[in-house]
Every structure is written in structure tokens, then in C-alpha cells.
Amino acid sequence: MKNESNSRRKFLSTTVKGSILAGAGAGVLGSLLQPLTATAQTGGADAQHRAKIGALGATSLQASKLALTKATNPKVKMFAKFEAAEQEAMGQILKDAGTVPAPDAAGKEDMITLQKLSGAAFDKAFMTAQVKTHQKLNIAVTAYQASTGSAQIKHFANLALSTIKEHTERGQMLLSELA
Structure with a gap:
């Protein structure tokens, strides 16, 4: 199961990144990004939703990159590795849609807190x-x-939600192991 999950993540990450790098205008990802790009030009509620998602994703990416250097638990490092790869891919998708992901004030505060911690305290705070x-x-x-x-966008959101739910559950399981 672990190898299957790793392979699926690697395939998804590679596919998304490869599609973005290749321009994927005629591909499936290109057709998914087209409405995102079109609505990015109009702004409004759509842009607000993407900005919120981007802020959360950017915070998760920064925290995951920090965890790759500070985490002491190997499972926490593995979680951070997968999360960083997925958030980099999602961040690129948002950038292509006209949204520059950046942590909001709460995300910046979380990063300050994490930077001050080390060892098991860092691992637990990161997973929380x-x-x-x-x-x-x-x-x-x-x-x-x-x-x-x-x-x-609805289809793209379904894909994102399945990964978000999986990460929430895996994060909760790992957090219970750290307690």
C-alpha cells in the first residue's frame, strides 16, 4: 500500500508538473486550466477563492520545506516531502491561473512559531x-x-478534495502517534 501510494503521488506530481511545463494547452490539464485562467481575468469571488486556497497552500509548502530540515521523526519528514511536492504543483497551477500563492498573516505567524521549535515539539506542532x-x-x-x-473547476476541485481528505486523515493518524 505504501509503494502504491508513493507511486500514485509520484505519477500525479510528475503528470501535473509535466503537463504544466509542456504547455498542455490541448491536453486535459490545459482544458482544466482554461476556465481558471479566464475567470482569473475577471476576478471577483473566483479570485478570492483562489487567493484563500493559495494562501493556505503556500503556508503548507513553506512549513513542509522547513520540516524537511527540522523534523526528527522519519514519518513526519516523509509527510513533509509529499506535501511539499504536491503544494509546489498546486502553486504552479494557481500561478498559471493568475493567482500568486503567498501565506496570509495567520500563515506567517504559524511559520514564526515553527521556526522557534525543534525536535519532537517541532514534529508535533508541524503535524498539528x-x-x-x-x-x-x-x-x-x-x-x-x-x-x-x-x-x-468542479472536476479539478474533486481531485484536490480527495488529496486534501487523505492528507487530513494521514496527518491525524501521524499526530496520534506523536502524542
Whole structure:
């Protein structure tokens, strides 16, 4: 199961990154990004949803990169590795849609807190923050999905939600091991 999960993540990450790098205008990802790009030009509620998702994702990415150097638990490092790869891919998708992901004030505060910690205290604080961030991402992506009339965005949100839910559950399991 572990190898299957790793292979799926690697395939998804490689596919998304490869599609973005290749321009994927005629591919599946290109058709998914087209409505995102079109609505990015109009702004409004769509842009607000993407900005919220981008802020949460950027915070998760920064925290995960920090965890790659500070985490002491190998499972926490593994979680951080997968999360960083996925958030880099999602961040690129948002950038291509006209949204520059950046942590919000709460995300910046979380990073300051994490930078001050080390050892088991860091591991536990990182995983606690990841679970909370994924819960917030679930709410934000669900709201985005509900607010759009675009079938492509709804499909893209479904894909994102499955990963968010998996990360929330895995994060909760790992957090219980750290307690």
C-alpha cells in the first residue's frame, strides 16, 4: 500500500508538473486550466477563492520545506516531502491561473512559531498545523467548488478534495502517534 501510494503521488506530481511545463494547452490539464485562467481575468469571488486556497497552500509548502530540515521523526519528514511536492504543483497551477500563492498573516505567524521549535515539539506542532491547514483547505476548496458553474473547476476541485481528505486523515493518524 505504501509503494502504491508513493507511486500514485509520484505519477500525479510528475503528470501535473509535466503537463504544466509542456504547455498542455490541448491536453486535459490545459482544458482544466482554461476556465481558471479566464475567470482569473475577471476576478471577483473566483479570485478570492483562489487567493484563500493559495494562501493556505503556500503556508503548507513553506512549513513542509522547513520540516524537511527540522523534523526528527522519519514519518513526519516523509509527510513533509509529499506535501511539499504536491503544494509546489498546486502553486504552479494557481500561478498559471493568475493567482500568486503567498501565506496570509495567520500563515506567517504559524511559520514564526515553527521556526522557534525543534525536535519532537517541532514534529508535533508541524503535524498539528498541517491537520488544521488541510481542514481549512477542505472548507475553502469545497466553497470554491460550490460557487462555480464551471464543470472543469468542479472536476479539478474533486481531485484536490480527495488529496486534501487523505492528507487530513494521514496527518491525524501521524499526530496520534506523536502524542
